[in-house]
Amino acid sequence: MKSFYRILSSFIVLVAFNTANAESIKWLHLFGEDSSQYPNMVRAVEEFEAKTGHTVVLQYLENESFKAKLPTMLQSNDRPDIFYSWGGGVMYDQARAGFLRDVSSVVPDSYLDTVSAAAADAFTFEGQRVGLPLQVSQVAWWYNKDLMSQAGIDVSQIKMWDDLLDAVKQIKAAGITPICMGGKDKWPVHFVWTHLHIRNGGKGLFLESLNNGGWDRPEYIRSGEQMLELVELEPFQKGWLAATWPDQAGFFGDGKCAMAFMGNWMYGAQASNSASGEGLADANMGMFNMPMTSGGIGDSGDTLGGINGWLFSSTASDAAVELMMHYVSLDIQKEDASNGAYIPIVKGADGSLTNPFLQQVAKNISNSEYHQIFYDQFLGADIGRVVNDVSTDLAAGIISAEEATQAVQEAWEFNQ
Amino acid sequence: MRSLKSQALLSRYSTLIIFLIPALTVFTLFVVLPIGEAAYYSFFRWNGYGDPEKYVGFKNYAYLFKNRVFIMSLKNNFYIIAVSLLVQLPFALLIALMISDKIKGATFFRTIFFLPYILAEIVTGLIWAYIYDGNYGLVATVWEFFGAEAPFIIADKDWALVAILIVVFWKFFGIHMMIYIAGLQAISKEVLEAAKVDGAGPITTAFRIKIPMLIPTIKLSVFLSLLGSLQLFDIIMPLTGGGPSNVTHSMVTYLYYFGVMRMKIGFGSAVGVVIFLICVFIAIGYQRTLMRDDNENKF
Numbered sequence: 015m016k017s018f019y020r021i022l023s024s025f026i027v028l029v030a031f032n033t034a035n036a037e038s039i040k041w042l043h044l045f046g047e048d049s050s051q052y053p054n055m056v057r058a059v060e061e062f063e064a065k066t067g068h069t070v071v072l073q074y075l076e077n078e079s080f081k082a083k084l085p086t087m088l089q090s091n092d093r094p095d096i097f098y099s100w101g102g103g104v105m106y107d108q109a110r111a112g113f114l115r116d117v118s119s120v121v122p123d124s125y126l127d128t129v130s131a132a133a134a135d136a137f138t139f140e141g142q143r144v145g146l147p148l149q150v151s152q153v154a155w156w157y158n159k160d161l162m163s164q165a166g167i168d169v170s171q172i173k174m175w176d177d178l179l180d181a182v183k184q185i186k187a188a189g190i191t192p193i194c195m196g197g198k199d200k201w202p203v204h205f206v207w208t209h210l211h212i213r214n215g216g217k218g219l220f221l222e223s224l225n226n227g228g229w230d231r232p233e234y235i236r237s238g239e240q241m242l243e244l245v246e247l248e249p250f251q252k253g254w255l256a257a258t259w260p261d262q263a264g265f266f267g268d269g270k271c272a273m274a275f276m277g278n279w280m281y282g283a284q285a286s287n288s289a290s291g292e293g294l295a296d297a298n299m300g301m302f303n304m305p306m307t308s309g310g311i312g313d314s315g316d317t318l319g320g321i322n323g324w325l326f327s328s329t330a331s332d333a334a335v336e337l338m339m340h341y342v343s344l345d346i347q348k349e350d351a352s353n354g355a356y357i358p359i360v361k362g363a364d365g366s367l368t369n370p371f372l373q374q375v376a377k378n379i380s381n382s383e384y385h386q387i388f389y390d391q392f393l394g395a396d397i398g399r400v401v402n403d404v405s406t407d408l409a410a411g412i413i414s415a416e417e418a419t420q421a422v423q424e425a426w427e428f429n430q
Numbered sequence: 431m432r433s434l435k436s437q438a439l440l441s442r443y444s445t446l447i448i449f450l451i452p453a454l455t456v457f458t459l460f461v462v463l464p465i466g467e468a469a470y471y472s473f474f475r476w477n478g479y480g481d482p483e484k485y486v487g488f489k490n491y492a493y494l495f496k497n498r499v500f501i502m503s504l505k506n507n508f509y510i511i512a513v514s515l516l517v518q519l520p521f522a523l524l525i526a527l528m529i530s531d532k533i534k535g536a537t538f539f540r541t542i543f544f545l546p547y548i549l550a551e552i553v554t555g556l557i558w559a560y561i562y563d564g565n566y567g568l569v570a571t572v573w574e575f576f577g578a579e580a581p582f583i584i585a586d587k588d589w590a591l592v593a594i595l596i597v598v599f600w601k602f603f604g605i606h607m608m609i610y611i612a613g614l615q616a617i618s619k620e621v622l623e624a625a626k627v628d629g630a631g632p633i634t635t636a637f638r639i640k641i642p643m644l645i646p647t648i649k650l651s652v653f654l655s656l657l658g659s660l661q662l663f664d665i666i667m668p669l670t671g672g673g674p675s676n677v678t679h680s681m682v683t684y685l686y687y688f689g690v691m692r693m694k695i696g697f698g699s700a701v702g703v704v705i706f707l708i709c710v711f712i713a714i715g716y717q718r719t720l721m722r723d724d725n726e727n728k729f
Contacts, residue, residue: 024559082690083477111479197585198673212583253564253582255674395477403676410587410675428493429475 036066042073042087042094044080048375050282050355058341065340068333081395086346088113088327092325095330096338100322101136103394103395108325109139115326116142120335127346131384132385133359136321146338147323148151149356150385152375153205153276154301156284159296161190161272169300175210175240175307185272192247194271196262197255197409200402201390205275206416207405208242209304209318210237216312217384224393227426231420233311240307241408255410275304277319278357278375301371303378317382319375320391322358327392371396400425465706477693488647490700499688500701503672503679506591510659510680513595514602519651522603523644526610527636540611544604553600559584559669560599584670590678597665602658606651613647614640616692649721656716660709680704 041059045052059070073094080098087093088108099105107112123142123389124200129147137145143157155178157344159263162169166369167181198201211220251257251271260283266274267288274280275359285293306314324338340346347363350356354369357376364376379385404418413421472490474482496543525543529536547556561568583593616695617640625635641648663682665674672679672687679687682705689698700703 078691085693085695104693107477107479111477113479198671200673253585255587256559256563256585256670258583344615395691399687399692406673407675411586412675 034069037333038069038071039096039337039415040071040073040094041337042075042080044075044077044095044098045166046074048286049359050353051350052246054346054355055341055379058337058346062337062340066333066336068337079424080295084261093327093329094335095327097327098322099137099325100320100388100391100422101145103390103398104391105144105325106136106139107394109142109144109303113328114144115328115330116144117326117330118143120332121146121339121360125339127341128360130359133321133323136387137323137325145323145325146335146341146342147321149322149323149357150376150379151207151279151357152317152319152378152385153275153277153388154303154375154378155275155387156266156280157273157297157300157302158266158269158271159300161269162184162300164188165190165272167272169302172302172305174305175213177307179243179247182244182247186247186249188386191251191271192249192273193208193251194257194265194274195250195254195293195409196259197250198261198407199259200406201388202259202262202276203409204390204402204405205277205318205373206408207237207241207408208386209275210240211389212305212316212318212384212386213237213304213307213312213314214240216310217386219311220386223426227423227424227430229426230416234419234422235415236307236309238408238418241405242411250409255406257428259283261288264289269294273333278372281369281371282354283338285390295328296370299371301374313377314382315382316386316387317378318388319379319400320397321385323359333338333401394429396429397425399423434646444718447596456664465703468699468702470699471696472703474696476696478695479693482696486696486723490697491704493697494704497678497680497688499682500588503681503684504675507660507662509591510595510598510662512654514655514659515652516568516705518599518603519648521599521605521612522606522651523641523648525603526607526614527640530611530614531682538653539571540608543607546601547604551602552668554597554601554670558593558600558665562593584682585674587674588676590670590674594666594678596667598659598662601665602655604656609654610644613644617643641721653713653716653721656712659713661707681708688724 032255041055043055045055055072059072062068063070065164084097093113109290120421130150132148133147134143137143137147154359155172157169158263159386162181165181165185167184172178172181180194185355213236214237215223215231219228219233223231251265257265262274262276263280264287266276267284268290274284275358276283276322281299284299285291287293303314304318306312324342326334326338342360343362344360347358349367351358351363351366351372354367354372357367357379358364359374364373367373367376386392388398389401392398393401400422404413404421408418409414472485473483475483475484475486475490514672525539526705530538534676549557560566562583564570564580564585567580570580570582581589619641621643622635625639630638661682662680663686666678666680666683670678672683676687681701684704685698685701689695689701
């Protein structure tokens with residue numbers, strides 16, 4: 015009987031100890047339950063809870079609400095421990111204001127060795143590790159093979175910007191809408207203008223402008239002029255200014271236009287947003303990189319895209335960091351890669367990519383010497399949205415190339 | 431005697447104070463303090479993180495009044511007010527005059543006309559975004575029926591604001607109609623019968639008796655319409671989001687897109703202060719001039 019009481023009391027002490035140490039971790043994300051990466055987020059939570067006894071609360075917010083509510087949430091007592099991030103300017107603002115935790119001491123080098131160095135670096139601020147990366151992405155021209163061949167286009171011949179303009183003319187002449195665009199959301203439009211910046215100015219001019227201004231330099235004005243050359247051809251579908259990004263993906267998936275300039279997430283989105291829900295078959299879809307511009311000083315292999323991941327708020331516990339290291343791990347990333355959820359950053363996981371398009375993107379990024387994070391994220395919320403605005407105004411043909419660059423420069427000066 | 435008087439006064443004031451405290455507390459907490467805070471923040475360049483530290487004086491205001499989109503959003507608010515006052519309210523009055531009497535089908539029409547007002551504004555915006563869609567919407571169906579190519583109204587810089595004005599008209603004329611009907615039903619039947627005995631027809635009765643007697647109600651309706659127009663937000667968001675090319679912003683959507691979404695909280699606060707001052711100016715001006723007689727009658 016004595017031993018029974020001894021066992022019982024030890025059990026009670028153990029339970030009490032575990033309960034006292036069990037934490038509740040709040041993980042704020044943007045992935046709906048139908049998202050291809052959601053199942054493995056749940057899996058990571060379940061495994062982590064079983065292993066540690068901690069409780070993880072998954073909190074979902076839609077993209078725009080997330081961006082609008084996060085500043086307030088971070089300043090409240092109800093702040094999430096872990097939240098999604100596109101890195102860049104917004105992350106720097108959060109770190110400067112002291113809302114992020116330096117987790118350098120919690121993340122061992124042995125873990126960092128397992129992830130891509132460039133991706134890991136994207137989540138540091140002044141030498142402090144404030145987050146962990148999850149995935150990379152790239153923006154490219156997606157095309158409908160049937161429609162392109164109907165218009166007599168040989169995609170392999172599109173090497174320069176002028177070749178693309180010729181292709182647009184040819185597609186239009188064949189009675190096909192050349193490009194699907196989601197102008198209401200604006201950010202899809204900014205991909206075109208800013209990728210031209212990358213071709214015309216390269217990494218050097220970007221860094222120079224970032225540090226010392228000069229967003230109105232001739233190389234960037236040239237990007238606007240090139241964009242206007244495209245706009246003059248009226249390449250977008252009717253009503254494109256009222257079309258959202260899902261509309262853009264759906265139109266492309268329905269075969270209503272020959273091309274779309276979009277990130278690799280277009281692969282899944284064109285199917286889920288199409289009228290049939292199936293979209294274009296893999297065999298009918300292709301992808302090519304932004305062509306080079308004549309006189310451009312960038313490299314034709316430079317890429318535009320994202321390095322997205324997770325940040326730790328100022329009060330995040332070590333357990334929150336451990337949860338992320340469990341989630342961003344080889345096993346889960348391999349499974350997500352094989353499901354085509356995203357392009358993983360854990361070394362060796364990209365071998366599980368079975369989707370040929372994602373394989374191509376992973377190859378492009380690894381060959382790229384300069385992978386520029388989306389301008390509208392990297393430059394922070396204010397300048398980023400100005401870039402989106404002027405890109406759309408350029409595409410609508412209501413401002414000049416000079417006015418577009420001046421607006422960005424003014425926004426940069428306003429923020430100094 | 432004196433002490434009795436002062437006691438009565440004291441008890442009157444203490445009742446007044448007791449009744450005022452809850453209202454004043456709510457007003458101070460939710461109106462005065464936020465406005466005061468916004469006014470303070472408007473002098474800083476602040477992204478909402480941490481404490482505002484970078485004092486910039488009136489620079490946010492200077493930038494605001496130089497900004498093309500803000501000037502356009504001010505103009506848009508003016509157009510919304512103009513359409514509300516010159517088209518919506520007269521139409522609501524006309525319908526109210528037609529269906530305020532107990533005639534056959536009046537209740538049915540009142541319900542039909544009032545229905546749009548019941549819808550949440552965000553839902554209204556979403557429904558009309560679909561109606562205006564040039565691919566699948568009602569507009570597309572009608573145009574296709576006549577063999578024409580459907581326009582994309584909310585993608586057209588010249589027509590997008592007109593599209594919003596139509597929705598504003600459709601959504602809010604029902605409530606003004608109901609206000610007028612309530613006012614019309616309060617008119618004494620004896621007066622109307624006397625007019626009838628004197629040989630006044632429906633038009634004469636409307637212009638000589640009903641509308642003049644409805645003036646206090648009309649003034650109230652104009653006042654509500656003015657303030658509602660200045661605060662328009664929920665309909666624009668799902669319909670155009672201020673686009674295309676920022677031509678359909680109201681001052682409030684401008685504040686949201688250029689202040690909150692860009693994390694320029696100091697600048698956004700400046701926009702908020704300007705909107706507040708415009709509203710206060712109009713409200714006090716209106717109360718002091720057009721509604722002065724009504725207020726005097728009441729007190």
